Amino acid sequence: MTALLATIQEIIRDELRSMRVAEQGVVEATYPHADAGDRDNYSCDVRLKSSDLLLKKVPVATGHIGTAAIPNVGDLVLLAFDQGDINQPIIIGRLYTDTERPPPNRNDEIIFRLPLQEADSATIMAAIRAIQGREILIELPAKITIQIVDDQVKLVAGQNELVMDQAGAAGGSTLVQAGRTQVTLNQDGDLTIEAAGNITLKTSTGDVTIEGRSVTLKSTMDTTIDAGMQANVKGGISATLSGNATATVKGGLIQVNGTTIFSPA
Structure with missing residues (x-):
């Protein structure tokens, strides 16, 4: 009876030794389904750290069907085994190491940085956080930044900037800035255009209309109005042409209609 019990215990121990719960491994090849015509289905070749055993085309678990983030070659991954069977491995996660450290991060923050170990100028960085208000941040090389915070959306590309503020249903504003030029x-209010250089309004085939309750054209130097065909200046009640020094009216034929009064200034 004692011998039988010992035999049963040894069989149980042997079965337990053959069962796999979870192990670490290193990715040696990836099969991400990179092209619609391939037969790959989101898996990796993984070499187990404990036994040096190579497992071929291990499926990668995903948190949501429709998303994909295949591990890279050299990544340290965690494997689970369906029913403890070495022949049914699944990659369930990835682990940081002493050489592959995480990007700087804090509580209440999700960070994406790809590729991980490249310089800032060669990476894509995205952050979702709720530390001092809610924020979504995306940074790309060449100084391109997209930032969304409570009540504001901000897009920066070098010295060009777009800022949209909306604190409530009313009072929103949009600023478009390129260096020292801004709109x-x-x-439901004002539109202001300020340019560090020239402002040009031009249409090659259509008309240009400027209309308002009052329209003022003012320059610190010269103002020129040039019509290719006809020029009409009309006042519904009155019209005044004046110059502080001189005023000149010139034409091949000058016609003055209506009661005419000439008086000194």
Whole structure:
């Protein structure tokens, strides 16, 4: 009876030794389904750290069907085994190491940085966090940044910037800035254009109309109005042409209609 019990215990121990719960491994090849015509189905070749055993085309678990983030060659991964069977491995996660450290991060923050170990100028960085208000941040090389925070969306590309503020249903504003040139739009309010250089409004085939309750054209130096065909200046009640020094009216034929009064200034 004692011998039988010992035999049963040894069989149980042998079965337990053959069962795999979870192990670490290193990715040696990836099969991400990179092309619609291939037969790959999101798997990796993984070499177990404990036994040096190579497992071929291990499927990668995903948190949501429709998303994909295949491990890279050299990544340290964690494997689980369906029913403890070495022949049914599944990659369930990835682990950082002393050489592959995580990007700087804090509580209440999700960081994406790809590729991980490249310089800032060669990576894509995205952050979702709720530390001092809610924020979504995306940074790309060449100084391109997209930032979304409470009440504001901001896009920066070098010295070009787009800022949209909306604190509530009213009072929103949009600022478009390129260096020292900017356009400001206030919701249901003013539009302001400020240029460090020239401002040009041009259409090759259509008309240009400037209309408002009052329209003022003002320059610190010269103002020129040039019409290719006809020029008409009309006042509904009155019209005034004046110059502080001189005023000149010139034409091949000058016609003055209506009661005419000439008086000194």
